[in-house]
Amino acid sequence: MAIPTVDLSPFFTEANEDGQKKAIEIIKEACSQYGFFQIVNHGVPHDLMSRAIEFSKTFFAFPDEEKLKFSPGSGAPLPAGYTKPPSHSPDKKEYMLMFQPQLGFNQFPDNTPDLRDVHEEMFAYFRKTGELIENILNDCLGLPPAFLKQYNHDRSWDFMISLHYFPATEAENCGIGEHEDANIMSFVIQDDVGGLEVKKDGEWIPVAPAPGTIVVNIGDCVQVWSNKKFKSATHRVVRSKERHRHSLAFFYTIKGDKLIEPLPQFTEEIGEAPKYRGFLYKDYQALRLRNKTHPPSRPEDIISITHYEISTK
């Protein structure tokens, strides 16, 4: 079984309404089933995508003492720069996190200017793709035209991470444990090693790497807005025994001071009780960051969106 593939070319050509409708239908179905799909003909140049992965490999191949020079400073909504999680963390990976370049939080090595250029260009394309799909989601959810665009107009909390996963050992192969993303939607480009898996009806479906393809998963905010009509995708990364894995993930997010709560279209207007209490995005993100910096020893103590769920008992 494979995740649905959506051809976005109708959104780049004039007057292809049928093609657009078809894409919207596939996305709507994927979002109500399990929140995962992949896009092709998305307008992001393929050679830029592969160069971004290649430059991440160059960076992660630096010795640790070199990489640690880019350790995050303070002030950004999340630690921008290079992070290696604590050794007791279940996630066996290292990563470089960046925000929109103009904000001035990013850190890149001076001796490889192409690395910065390629990642900044990738960031700009991901952002555009995010705006396009947010518009499509707005349609899928049946919201007033441009509702999400207006509510989520500030792009300063979007971020991108380059990831490097170490090969699995005999004892364990967890790259990132089972989780949902907190944001609106995420984009993933993976190299040819594979390992990304999505849960559907209790089964793990591997997302086969396909050059030029971008994987999209829906995040918790959309699940809350839609009062659980649309699913935040449960996914994980399994490490290969033989090979290092590299991927690039972009998180289309929302500004921290925005309130996230079930929308009236999915609650009072249709006579349904809200399944979540409202929260400020920054509060949820802070709890999620704590999961990473201070991983709880019991998996059930990891904070997820159920933290805001309204009990119906």
Ligand SMILES: O=C(O)CCC(=O)C(=O)O
């Ligand atoms: O590396 C990947 O393929 C996925 C990363 C991911 O799920 C995450 O960072 O939330």
Ligand SMILES: [Fe+2]
């Ligand atoms: Fe994720």
